Ligand SMILES: N=CN[C@@H](CCC(=O)O)C(=O)O
């Protein structure tokens with residue numbers, strides 16, 4: 001049951017052997033083959049090369065990609081797509097002048113989403129979430145990380161994680177689950193943050209581990225949310241259960257969250273809108289992937305991650321959507337790479353590397369996804385006829401995707 005894609009104008013992100021990630025100057029290198037073929041068998045990439053070497057066997061299906069390009073599907077390593085309802089009301093409040101912080105202090109923000117989620121049944125939450133997952137798959141996403149963190153009680157955090165598990169089981173794309181119980185202090189623990197952390201560590205974490213509901217652990221390490229000491233307490237507890245950290249840091253203030261992440265061998269540190277020199281230096285020569293979330297900066301009108309400075313300092317970088325109801329109600333990775341180029345001055349090569357192989361690394365999927373490599377899953381984007389891959393970020397807000405293939409099967 002092999003499929004041949006032939007006459008591909010340009011096959012993008014081609015690597016003979018699997019690599020972990022690209023960093024610094026290498027981020028500006030995007031290996032491609034012009035005039036290419038690609039063979040997919042049983043959901044995996046089995047062969048590729050130039051058209052002169054195109055095999056002539058009998059294929060189950062032959063797709064002529066004349067004028068079109070193929071690249072690995074996007075790897076979105078930071079989302080919160082399991083949530084209930086939306087926060088359109090707060091959106092209008094912000095248009096009228098309230099800040100994200102003021103809204104949160106008035107009982108809105110994460111606590112608003114938590115209230116809605118607590119009142120939503122598991123089947124209803126699943127239905128709302130699967131619609132978002134299908135939406136992002138149609139936008140070219142082939143792997144996604146999803147966080148809990150709108151439950152904030154034992155029952156509701158487990159409800160969120162069970163919904164993520166059902167998505168993992170029912171959809172062909174790779175889904176990774178992250179336990180983010182320490183996303184905000186719930187109203188019931190308003191004056192007892194330490195008590196809430198004890199609940200997470202003593203009651204919730206053991207259940208999460210027993211039901212095998214998460215692969216990663218996260219904390220919102222931020223002024224007014226969780227301190228570095230709180231963060232270390234949670235990460236230490238998570239490690240006991242084999243959960244690797246992927247944490248929210250430096251969104252509004254720089255308080256040492258990056259250093260805590262590096263100390264605990266975090267797979268990624270995410271947001272990074274506010275970066276000091278010492279924060280950039282702390283990430284050098286580590287295995288922790290910095291992740292920027294430009295849709296959040298766009299939506300909240302907060303600074304963009306200083307990625308130019310970071311890449312020029314030799315760091316790697318991944319891009320993700322942060323799809324959530326409060327700070328980024330969009331799961332469009334195409335918009336993310338456009339915004340990264342337009343607002344953060346990344347080149348198209350850097351942005352595509354950040355949204356494919358580096359995003360895969362930030363989910364522990366670098367051996368399965370993120371590049372065109374034999375043996376990797378055939379999660380692919382087939383573009384419409386375009387002149388160059390740079391046209392994808394250039395023509396922001398327009399759709400250059402003709403089809404998306406997950407494990408070799410066309411989903412649109
Ligand atoms: N900053 C923390 N968490 C989310 C937003 C949460 C919300 O506003 O609902 C984020 O990554 O931006």
Ligand SMILES: [Zn+2]
Nearest residue numbers: 078080248322
């Ligand atoms: Zn987030």
